[in-house]
Amino acid sequence: MNWLLAVIQTLLFVALAPLLSGWLKWCKCHLQNRNAPSLLQPYRDLLKLIRKQPVVAEHASWIFTRSPYIIFSAMVLAASVVPLIALDLPTAASADVIVLVGFFAFARFFLALAGLDIGTAFGGMGSSREMTISSLAEPAMLMAVFTLTMTASTTNLSLAITHVLNEGLVLRPSFVFAMFALILVAIAETGRVPVDNPTTHLELTMIHEAMILEYSGRHLALIEWASQLKLMLYGVLIANIFLPWGIAQDFSFHALGYGLLAISCKLAALAIFLAISETLVAKMRLFRVQEYLSFAYLLGLLGMLSHIILEASR
Amino acid sequence: MNIEQQDFYTQAILSMAALVGLTSFLMLGQGRLLRLIFVFALQGLLLTLTTALAAYSLNSPHLYISAMMTLILKVIFIPWMLRRQVLLMNMHRDVEALKNNTAVMLGGAGLMVFSYYVLHPIVQTSSAIMLNALAVSLSVVLLGMLLMISHRQAVAHVVGFMAIENGLFFAAIVATKGMPMVVELGVAFDVLVAAVLFGIFFFHIRTSIDSLDVDRMNRLHEVDQ
Numbered sequence: 434m435n436w437l438l439a440v441i442q443t444l445l446f447v448a449l450a451p452l453l454s455g456w457l458k459w460c461k462c463h464l465q466n467r468n469a470p471s472l473l474q475p476y477r478d479l480l481k482l483i484r485k486q487p488v489v490a491e492h493a494s495w496i497f498t499r500s501p502y503i504i505f506s507a508m509v510l511a512a513s514v515v516p517l518i519a520l521d522l523p524t525a526a527s528a529d530v531i532v533l534v535g536f537f538a539f540a541r542f543f544l545a546l547a548g549l550d551i552g553t554a555f556g557g558m559g560s561s562r563e564m565t566i567s568s569l570a571e572p573a574m575l576m577a578v579f580t581l582t583m584t585a586s587t588t589n590l591s592l593a594i595t596h597v598l599n600e601g602l603v604l605r606p607s608f609v610f611a612m613f614a615l616i617l618v619a620i621a622e623t624g625r626v627p628v629d630n631p632t633t634h635l636e637l638t639m640i641h642e643a644m645i646l647e648y649s650g651r652h653l654a655l656i657e658w659a660s661q662l663k664l665m666l667y668g669v670l671i672a673n674i675f676l677p678w679g680i681a682q683d684f685s686f687h688a689l690g691y692g693l694l695a696i697s698c699k700l701a702a703l704a705i706f707l708a709i710s711e712t713l714v715a716k717m718r719l720f721r722v723q724e725y726l727s728f729a730y731l732l733g734l735l736g737m738l739s740h741i742i743l744e745a746s747r
Numbered sequence: 748m749n750i751e752q753q754d755f756y757t758q759a760i761l762s763m764a765a766l767v768g769l770t771s772f773l774m775l776g777q778g779r780l781l782r783l784i785f786v787f788a789l790q791g792l793l794l795t796l797t798t799a800l801a802a803y804s805l806n807s808p809h810l811y812i813s814a815m816m817t818l819i820l821k822v823i824f825i826p827w828m829l830r831r832q833v834l835l836m837n838m839h840r841d842v843e844a845l846k847n848n849t850a851v852m853l854g855g856a857g858l859m860v861f862s863y864y865v866l867h868p869i870v871q872t873s874s875a876i877m878l879n880a881l882a883v884s885l886s887v888v889l890l891g892m893l894l895m896i897s898h899r900q901a902v903a904h905v906v907g908f909m910a911i912e913n914g915l916f917f918a919a920i921v922a923t924k925g926m927p928m929v930v931e932l933g934v935a936f937d938v939l940v941a942a943v944l945f946g947i948f949f950f951h952i953r954t955s956i957d958s959l960d961v962d963r964m965n966r967l968h969e970v971d972q
Contacts, residue, residue, distance in 0.1 A: 604758035606765030727849050731772065734856055739765045742863050743879045 438684060439513065439522040445693075446512035446669075450661040451475035453668065453700055460708035475661065479654045487650030490551050500547035501648070501655035504540045508662040511536035515669055516591050518692035519681040525591040530578050533590070534571065537622070540659065541567055548644030555636070559643025562719065566621055566628065566640065569726040574618040576733025580611040580740050581674055594677045606743050610736030612675045617729035619667035621722070623660070626711040628722055631660075638716060665700070672699035756804040757876045760921060763797045764883040767917060768859065771890040771910060775855050778843045780902050784829045787906050790913055791821030798920050805924055812928070816935050817916070825909065825942045832946055833902060836953060843900055851897045855890050862886040880921035887914030901952060901959040905945045912938055 455472045462469035489498060513524040514533050541563065548560035584607065585593035621628045624641040634642060645656050673680060679695025681688035717725065753761075770790040777783040795818045802810030833839050845851065862885040866878060891914060894907035912934070919926045926934075949959060956963050 604755070604762045606762045609762065609765065610769070724848065727852070728776065731852055731856065732769075735765075735769065735772065735859075738856070738859060739768075742882070743761050743765060 434684070435523050438519060438689075439524040442517050442519065442522065443509060443513040443524070446515075446517055446665065447509060447658075447662065450658065450665040451479060453665045453704060454661045456701060457664075457704045457708055460705050461711060464708055464712045479658055482649075482654035482657070483651045485650040487648075487652045489652075490647060492552060493647075494550055496543075497547050497550045497647075498652070500543045500550075501652040501659075503543045505655040505659045505662075507536050507540040507543075508659040508666070511540075511666055512662060514590065515666055516594060516673060516680065517669055518689055518696055519684060520591045520595055521682070522591070526589065529588040530582065530590050530593075531575075531588055534575060534578070537663070538567075538571065540663075544644055544656070547648075551647045553647060555639070555643045555646050559640055559646070562640045563644060566722055566726070569723055570618050570621045570729070573614055573726060573729040573733050574622070576730060576737055577611040577614040577618065580607050580733065580736040583737070583740055584608075584744070590674075594673055594680065595682070597674070598677050598680070598682070605740075607736045607740035608675055610732050610739060612671065614729050614732035614736060615667075615671055615674075617725065617732065619671060620707075620710075621726060621729070623664045623667055625664075625707065627714050627717050627725065630716050637719075668700050668703050669696065672696060672703060753876070756800065759800055760797065760876060761879055763793055763800070764880050764917070764921070767793050767797075767887060767913070768883050768890075771887045771894075771914075772852065772855055774906065774910060775890055775894050775897070776845070776848055776852055778845055778848075779839075780833050780841070780843070780900060781830060781839050783903060783906055784826050784833070787829075787909060788822050788826040790910065791817060791826070794913055794917060794920075795822060797917065801920050801924065807924055809928055810920070810924070813920075813931050813935075816931070820935055820939060821909070821913065825938070828942060828946060829902060829905065832949055836949065836959065838900070838902070838959065841900075843898060843903070845897065851893065855893055858889040858893060859886040862889060877922050881918055884914045884918035884921070887911075887917065890914075899960050899962050901945075901949060901961055904961065905942075908941070909938070 452472060452475070455470075455475045458474070459469040459472055511533055514528045514536070516522065516525050545560040545563055548556035548563075550556075581593055581597075582588045584605070585596035587593055587596070620626075624631050629640040630638050631641065633639065636643075639646075641660065645653065648656055673696070676699060679692060679699075681692035767790060770786055770793065773786045774783055774790070777786060795814050798810055798814035798817060802808060802814060863882045866882045866885065869878065869881075888911050891907045891909075891911035894910060895904045898904065898907070916934075919931075952961075952964075953959055956967070
């Protein structure tokens, strides 16, 4: 029963990720006075891409053709670890938050490798930019995560969220810092506007797009789907770690439905926030990204410091 | 004593202290003058909220008056005046290139740890909240000094000076339930006069060396060489 629930939750993750990015696009279009596509447009795009025959470059090695599958399965595995609507699932117990960061790193490694594999100028450029950004973003993310795990004194996500839930409403300075740090890292890692623009094909601004420029057909569909999953994963992490109220603690039908409702509302609100910030903020130059990420690291460090200094017993 | 055992007031004060510390860090890394002044006003707003919170929970109504004074002086009047002067002198488009920004930020984090280290010996004689608030306010003072050292524009120096005053004010509110009203009025008046005087000095420095970059003062000589 528990395993069935875990599988259903993971499938829900995979199924809802395009809807989230459709909703994000819808909000953004309305904020910018454009006609929004329907919420189901990402599904249609994925379906169209899956139907098409993939065109692979002549010199592509096996890495190029296998990478989409590896990236997608790494993201699905990561999704199975993160509690979406219920805690205490068997998959969540088997892997902790450091493994989750490892899954992200694994997927990113293969994405960069695939970008290099084809040998075009754009692919290599995108890979090098992605690795630069992620090498700065990863310590910031780990800092933010460690603040949580030090508070809960466990690295298991589900146990940590249970700890936060059981304490009730406690104003923690460290969580404020860690949340801001995690939001900044999430924006950088999912390639959203101040760092990277997911909708452009300009040489100066491409990071994620440059790496996947050579992909087509079902390969491209899998990579797009994986990046939508990644966006949703970060959203769920932010929503469920720092505002965990509403998540199901037992497996009754009522609690699960309530958990689904709560997480959808939280994700919708987060997407609106992201759409507003993307409308207001301009894309920054590539060389200023390290300033942005060192600020995120500083926030994580301050969160850690204020946990040790302000909150821990003396 | 852990934070989850403290009452709500203590948690709120600690969160405010952390946010005040964060605004100090934000000021330290800011290259644009208008944004620097905005963050300074934000710090003033946090101080106002802290004072109002202290007044409510400690049941001492005279703190409402100092909250009002903080609101009027540090959130509205001084930022407005600094902003007007920056706009008048046409400096709002200048971006101050900070030399090794990251090192300054890490130095700031080091100063925060240092202020906790300094205040650690008084753990035995005071409550946890007082220790934390004092340490944060000491670090706000030190960060204000670092701001004055690392920036070159005279306007940034003034903001750093005011931030130092903010740190002292925060310590006074949290640790001793506010200073006596006379002292507070005197300090507020001093700050006001200082702000006006600084405004006059800006224009004098500007007319004599044609810039507000204080590094250029090093090159001043009494006689022409």
